[in-house]
Amino acid sequence: MKIPKPTIRRLAIYYRCLEKLLHESQMNISSKEFGDRLGIKASQVRKDLSYFGEFGKRGVGYNTVKLLDSIGEILGIKKTWNVVIVGAGNLGKAICNFEALEESGFIIKGVFDRDRNKIEKRANNKLPIKHIDELNDFANNNKIDVGVITVPAESAQEIANKLVNLKIKGIINFAPIKLKLPDNIKIEDLDISVFFRSLSFQISMEQRSLRKG
């Protein structure tokens, strides 16, 4: 069955919320309350979950632990993925220190940059930055599943090609460019400035419509 992409996004959000619920020792939740917490309609929550099975009890709701477990299974969160980050600028370093990644099963194995001045400096508590030329050797010794691209747009495609050659399975691309990739490589694009510009539009729009009407 075809799963809508927005559904996947929301599953990841549900997962976060369930972790929190569990932390608050709430053992059961209805689609209504769940949706209200997240600004999502109850029917949407039920529909999303129904793509994958019947997780709830009629008249009762969903068991927090069971649902967390099931969504974790669906998202493949129990698996772990070995990650390399390419681009040790501010964003790359921030990602290195982003605790939520290990929690999601992404283990950062190496950080690479082409700037030799950065080499061996620490990107986070543990990881020294390596030169991009060492990437191939490194990948031979460490099975890499996922590459994170935090280099400027100009070099992003070149880095993507290198990553593809390492037989990775997926890429998170922070560079503002559409990468050309083989079909079997999964990709998530995340251009942060797009969110800022979208906000800029919303604010401008409101001001324009206030002026008019």
Added chain:
Amino acid sequence: MKIPKPTIRRLAIYYRCLEKLLHESQMNISSKEFGDRLGIKASQVRKDLSYFGEFGKRGVGYNTVKLLDSIGEILGIKKTWNVVIVGAGNLGKAICNFEALEESGFIIKGVFDRDRNKIEKRANNKLPIKHIDELNDFANNNKIDVGVITVPAESAQEIANKLVNLKIKGIINFAPIKLKLPDNIKIEDLDISVFFRSLSFQISMEQRSLRKG
């Protein structure tokens, strides 16, 4: 007229691409070539632009400079917004040093944190980190338009409330939580871990279907 939200996202992407085209001295582009560069259908490009006017010439295409200018106008990129960042962890610091923001008209005026150990340390080349208690005074002296929330989920709503009291217009929220806000405050949510988990799902899914079929 109602503008689809995906259209706004894409306008921001078009803008980025046009900047690049201009840099490459390409003065004209068709919707076809434009779309191909971005992995978007030509008809989609034309439809998106048509919501805002007629920017192209039939038989010719779009003038790069004129279109860049028009989209900039639409997105409100010529305006500048004064920004405060709340949360001077790794992500907050990365945002401070994110050049694309000033280019998009977001001027970072201040960085705040509740951890007194961080105070007066530099978040980037220019900006000292201030304590969150100083936020109100600061906002009285600097008209703030936009707040960026990079604190943990637990404190995000509290910070959002503080920001709303400062009469800001919009928020970029990196915390994994749905903020409750007045209708007149614009919001963009950007939970980075969602992208990783979505990738995790895509990879797991592929492996499952390969095993089956």
Added chain:
DNA sequence: TCGTGTGAAGAACTTCACAGCT
């Protein structure tokens, strides 16, 4: 009675296809 699961209806978004300008 309460809340899930789900076909069916509805809304939102994308793509087609072609008239019409250059």
Added chain:
DNA sequence: AGCTGTGAAGTTCTTCACACGA
């Protein structure tokens, strides 16, 4: 001839509404 602008068709996603189980 080439390419835009746009109604109309098509597709995808969301919401409704209700049967059914706890």
